[in-house]
């Protein structure tokens with residue numbers, strides 16, 4: 001059988017009570033209130049969030065995922081896919097009860113972040129005053145998924161189909177009465193609202209016929225799990241990111257002596273990094289972090305001069321990150337990086353969320369955070385529509401979702417895209433301008449706080 005069905009639970013409720021029917025004895029077989037296309041972090045979080053919402057828990061929801069059935073990963077090793085998540089994302093995971101599970105297994109609060117420019121040496125660091133709170137939490141993507149999947153046993157009217165690749169969709173704008181999804185296998189489903197959570201190549205976004213502005217950065221993100229000598233940084237609570245002209249190299253803490261790597265670099269260099277034997281790879285990494293790339297005397301002299309005359313003084317001292325001792329076997333992998341933004345997130349009968357709507361460079365750790373923000377807003381708007389007796393595909397509510405999320409996502413998307421352009425460059429005037437910008441931001445606490453709060457909200 002090419003398509004594997006998994007009916008986790010199909011219950012028809014009286015209110016939100018549970019009356020387990022166990023079969024698809026629904027009003028119309030094949031029709032759902034909501035179909036979510038794509039069961040990555042963002043699609044799965046929407047499934048749990050809708051199903052746990054008091055106003056929406058009577059709705060029948062189907063999630064279609066092209067990959068095979070999710071299986072929890074072994075915990076003997078750390079996964080190489082991790083995310084730096086902000087307070088709002090932790091809040092979402094708490095609201096669907098997934099955070100208790102993550103907390104019981106592992107996650108790492110980051111108390112400080114140092115970001116610096118390899119060419120000018122100018123640095124900025126982010127932390128709460130007196131280290132009173134974390135600036136982000138590092139969580140393995142698998143653990144977030146497992147935490148959410150564990151909630152499904154208690155959910156009502158939720159169905160997940162794996163190996164269910166969406167082939168094409170018809171929407172009310174194409175003349176269809178309801179949104180209609182056809183799988184590669186030929187099976188068809190209809191729904192009131194189709195949600196595209198199917199990643200940056202979204203089939204659902206294409207069916208919505210919206211423009212999608214894309215840029216391929218011609219960069220790969222090389223990830224790995226690293227063992228560090230943290231003798232000078234007890235607790236390993238600092239995240240490090242150094243901007244090289246080929247892209248940033250970052251260490252995200254996982255435990256007292258393990259960190260996760262995201263090294264953005266050219267295609268050719270990424271290929272080389274993956275081929276190197278472990279000791280060569282570790283040497284290349286230590287060199288990238290420790291090598292002095294300051295070669296422009298113009299930049300050096302201007303920055304020194306600014307230091308002597310500027311009324312804004314910061315006590316910023318450039319710290320050296322811990323030395324990398326080893327790379328864990330089999331943990332190296334690479335992912336293509338790009339920018340994408342849909343011109344619209346909603347049309348009658350369909351919306352897009354997560355990477356299907358916006359894809360951003362991982363340098364600022366914002367991708368899944370923006371996606372979780374979409375999930376919170378869409379849940380709120382659909383709940384409001386239902387409470388007011390409107391249909392889930394009422395365009396008035398869907399446009400409200402779109403407007404609110406455009407307002408939140410666009411400044412971050414554009415800011416990160418601009419940073420990518422400004423930093424992956426060693427043109428002297430640009431290096432000078434960005435270094436002066438960093439110096440100024442670092443020495444004016446309200447400005448620094450503004451950036452910090454936007455990124456960590």
Ligand SMILES: Cc1cc2nc3c(=O)[nH]c(=O)nc-3n(C[C@H](O)[C@H](O)[C@H](O)COP(=O)(O)OP(=O)(O)OC[C@H]3O[C@@H](n4cnc5c(N)ncnc54)[C@H](O)[C@@H]3O)c2cc1C
Pocket residue numbers: 037038039040041042043064065066067082083084085164165166167197198199200202203221222223262335336353354355356362364365366367368369370371
């Ligand atoms: C190296 C790297 C590091 C990152 N670090 C961070 C970080 O620290 N913090 C952060 O916030 N973000 C980070 N991100 C970004 C983050 O990983 C993504 O934004 C997030 O995973 C997107 O989730 P998604 O569910 O929207 O999309 P995806 O993860 O792409 O999921 C889409 C799902 O849809 C399924 N699918 C696709 N097409 C179909 C179809 N036709 N039919 C059915 N199913 C389909 C796929 O199988 C997949 O499961 C990072 C990204 C990279 C590459």
